Amino acid sequence: MNDRDRTALDAGRLQAPLARLLRPLVRIAIRSGLTFPALVNLLRELYVNVAENDFALTSKNQTDSRVSLLTGIHRKEVSRLRGAGAPVNVVPASISRTSRILARWLADAEFSDRAGRPLPLPRIGSAGEASFDRLVESVTRDVRPRVVLDEWIDRGLVVQDAEDRITLVEQAFVPKSxxxxxxxxxxxxxxxxxxxxxxxxxxxxxxxLERAVHYDGLTREVAEMLERRSREIAMDALTSANREAHAAAGEENAGPWRWNFGVYVYAEKVGGADDDADGGEGKP
CATH class of the missing domain: 1.20.5 (Single alpha-helices involved in coiled-coils or other helix-helix interfaces)
Known part of the structure; x- marks a missing residue:
């Protein structure tokens, strides 16, 4: 089998899993009003950008002809799109700030207990005492703690009691739908x-590491129980990973790398079976 045949075979085998993973993205695109022509334009730009940057030859300059060959996009279109760059994914300042403050609240022994539970914090503490103001200022001095507090109260992230203590409502930053x-x-x-x-x-x-535990043929009650329990297990894992990352990451260990540890939980009804049907045995 030559390289051309192997490429064609790989492309054919890729279509089924690609269609499956794209289906929910197509659903949200249609629901949001992102039309097929608009998505095609986006894909065309991405194809050219990826081919230009990720498939460049070390010994030769990348040419319009080679990008056209790799992507199947007409050379005139390639010439127009090259250098435009892919869409930039910049972290909004409010997201970065909130994530860093929450991570410290959940990981730093000054602001959490040994189990990783965030402590209720006085809004303004005495010198050397853990407080919400101290927490915010340990992460950023670009925004006043009162501004952060008002924003978080408005979003339901924290509550402020009669004794002026601030309690975290959610142990994870869950943005509004x-x-x-x-x-x-x-x-x-x-x-x-x-x-x-x-x-x-x-x-x-x-x-x-990219694995999942999955069972089919379940009743609705079992699926909902497993969803609840897996949420608990996932939050324990995320809290533990956050504490270790917080302890390891510091200015003395600053560098160009990033790390992400994530989990997901999903359940759905498949086919037309009754909810009270006997559940089948699944395999992890």
Whole structure:
């Protein structure tokens, strides 16, 4: 089998899993009003950008002809699109700030207990005492703690009691449905998950841990119980990983690398079976 046949075979085998992973993205695109022509334009730009930057030859300059050959896009279109760059995924300042403050609240022994539970904090503490103001100022001095507090109260992230103590309501930053923050994490988390899976497919030895436990043929009650329990297990794992990362990451260990540890839980009804049908045995 020559390289051309092997490429064609790989492309054919890729279509089924690609169609499956794209289906929910097509659903949200249609629901949001992103039309097929607009998506095609986006894909065309991405194809040219990826071919230009990720498939360049070390000994030769990348040419319009080679990018056209790799992508199947007409050379005139390639010439027009080259150098335009892929869409930039910049972390909104409010998301970065909130994530860093929450991470410290959940990981730093000054602001959390030994189990990783965030302590209720006085808004303004005495000198050397843990407080909400001290927490915010330990992460950023670009925004006043009162501004952060008002924003978090408005979003339901914290509550302020009669004794002026601040309590974290959610142990994770859960953006409002459809918000810019949620869309940012949609792109970030799915990118990293897919990138890990693709890296494993392309490598002779899988580099990243990318596994799931899945059971089919369950009753609705069992599926809902497993969903609740898996949430608890996932939060324990995330809290533990956050504490270790917080302890290891510091100015003395600053560098160009980034790390992401994520989990997901999903359940759905498949087919037309009754909810009270006997559940079948699944395999992890």
């Amino acid at each position: 459809g918000s810019d923050q949620q869309l940012y994490y949609l792109g970030r988390n799915l990118h990293d998950h897919i990138a890990a899976a693709v890296a494993n497919v392309e490598a002779q030895t899988p580099r990243f």
